[in-house]
Amino acid sequence: MSLKRLSIAAGIAASAFAATAAHAHAKLESSEPLAGSVLAIAPKQLRLGFNEALEPAFSKIRLVDARNAEIALPRAQVDKADPTAMIAPLPALPAGTYRVQWTTMTHDGHKTKGDFTFQVK
Numbered sequence: 457m458s459l460k461r462l463s464i465a466a467g468i469a470a471s472a473f474a475a476t477a478a479h480a481h482a483k484l485e486s487s488e489p490l491a492g493s494v495l496a497i498a499p500k501q502l503r504l505g506f507n508e509a510l511e512p513a514f515s516k517i518r519l520v521d522a523r524n525a526e527i528a529l530p531r532a533q534v535d536k537a538d539p540t541a542m543i544a545p546l547p548a549l550p551a552g553t554y555r556v557q558w559t560t561m562t563h564d565g566h567k568t569k570g571d572f573t574f575q576v577k
Contacts, residue, residue, distance in 0.1 A: 481568045552575070
């Protein structure tokens with residue numbers, strides 16, 4: 457392959473990679489409580505941190521217990537000081553295992569969802 461063709465092929469590959477990276481979905485980068493954690497004291501709120509700014513109208517948190525019964529939460533809010541974080545206050549939680557289910561959309565219109573568990577002793 458000639459140097460010119462190799463350069464063109466490398467340019468096309470780089471463009472394809474850049475286009476894919478530009479359309480990446482929001483990824484959960486942090487959570488409070490931590491995924492899989494076992495806590496001695498129930499948390500007072502859920503805080504989920506993402507790698508991109510979130511659209512408040514399409515960002516939600518749902519909490520269910522070990523029997524898959526939903527625990528009523530106020531609507532999750534995008535943190536005004538950090539648009540990549542979503543927060544929901546929690547009621548007093550008794551001992552048990554809980555699953556956090558989240559859905560979100562970023563400013564570029566990509567929807568993502570996920571879940572994780574934590575336990576209160």
